[in-house]
Amino acid sequence: MDVVAEALERIGRADPVLCAFTEVWGGEALRRAAEVDARVAGGSPEEGERLPLAGVPIAVKGHSGLRAAGPLLAAGCVAVGATSVPGPGTPWQTWGLGAHGRTVNPWRADRTPGGSSAGSAVAVAAGLVPLATGSDGAGSVRIPAAWCGVVGLKVTAGRLPSPDRTGLAAPGVLTRTAADAAVWWRVVSEQPAADEAPVSFPVTAVWSPDLGFAAPDPEPLALARAAVHRLVDAGVVRLVRPSAPLLLLDPAPAWLSLRTPGADLADAHRIRAENDRRLDLLFSAAGLLLTPTAPTAPHGHDGPGDVYSTALTWAFNVSGHPALSLSAGFGTDGCPAGLQLVAPRAREALLLTVVREAERRGATV
Known part of the structure; x- marks a missing residue:
């Protein structure tokens, strides 16, 4: 009490x-x-x-x-x-x-x-x-x-x-x-x-600064990249190069259609199917996908104009993959930024085990 x-x-x-x-x-x-x-x-x-x-x-x-x-x-x-x-x-x-x-x-x-x-x-x-x-x-x-x-x-x-x-x-x-x-x-x-599957470290991971379509600002991108380097230096992850760069289709049209009653969903299903195929290929070769969480620093209360803060996150609402944001450090404005970790479907425990290990090894901020 x-x-x-x-x-x-x-x-x-x-x-x-x-x-x-x-x-x-x-x-x-x-x-x-x-x-x-x-x-x-x-x-x-x-x-x-x-x-x-x-x-x-x-x-x-x-x-x-x-x-x-x-x-x-x-x-x-x-x-x-x-x-x-x-x-x-x-x-x-x-x-x-x-x-x-x-x-x-x-x-x-x-x-x-x-x-x-x-x-x-x-x-x-x-x-x-x-x-x-x-x-x-x-x-x-x-x-x-x-x-x-x-x-x-x-x-x-x-x-x-x-x-x-x-x-x-x-x-x-x-x-x-x-x-x-x-x-x-x-x-x-x-x-x-x-019941959780054992995890061997380092876990293989692919780093993508933009998922092939987004345009993150330099500072949140640099902070996320530095967070990845800390994970690598601590032996938590090992970066691997995919056979081809990860180039997802921008999920914005699919997400907006799926949220609009009565919308024609043919294009949404096409985008979802193609991105699922590309993500399946990536996860056949690596355990994790790493990206910045948000493309910008926190904006003022009047909003950032036309910049979508969701640019790097909503692809995984459309695909359904589990994803986690980890603090990546602080920008020059004094506010935090995030590193996003994405895992294969139903692998929440992998995400949590990786971040727990990063915390244990002092690789987080």
Whole structure:
């Protein structure tokens, strides 16, 4: 109960500035924490095993986030509040709107935290909670993870329940460490650690600065490339050259068509099939694909104009591959950037194992 009370106290101090939460459930969270404490104190060893996350305070994305948090609550987590998402009428740029106003980047208040899992990323980056849930339809977990300097995982399409009728959006999580994300994954997937395939290091990887169609700005590209070099120097990954450069088709037309009711999907299916073929070829020769997470640094609250922050992420919503953003360091503006790691479908555990090993070997920032 004390841990939850401390989290609520931190939120009470910081949220009027950060605006990460739309609702804070203080009384209910304390009641829930007391119930969990009572169960742990009076239970058998088996009871403790059923509550592996007993008393851990978490935040959930948006007003409907509790519906997706069932496995976490069953594991003993205590939901302390709902986090901000873009407000009504917000265009495609990535703002969040909390109870106290516009959600700000915890590193620079004049910059966006990314979105749409804006408040979840801010709550974790600012140390308000150790874990927050998200959902990712075009980069909505990975972009705010990159711009707030935390770990953000999007799972394989279809592996966990999602209300998105298009199949583009998948659940995800934001944490400060890969170990915390791995605990989340084991709980929500019901996959014990013992069942995970062993990983031999270094893991083979292909580096792509632009996926063949994007045009990332020099600084986030340089930061991501430096992060790759740290992984290589630490023996976590080994870069390999594919038989041909990875040149994906720009997924923008496919993604937009798939999100538009009544649209002609013939071109979308063509793009998806061709990119799937090219990604299958890449993953037949390498374990991971590495790219920058976002093509730009965090922009101001008026938006970046016509630059899509999703340029490097939404290809993997169309293809369905699991992907993770890892902090890649800080730009000259004082804000974080991200390195995106993409794995074959259903290999979330590989992503998490690689990043855990990078953290253990001191190869992360």
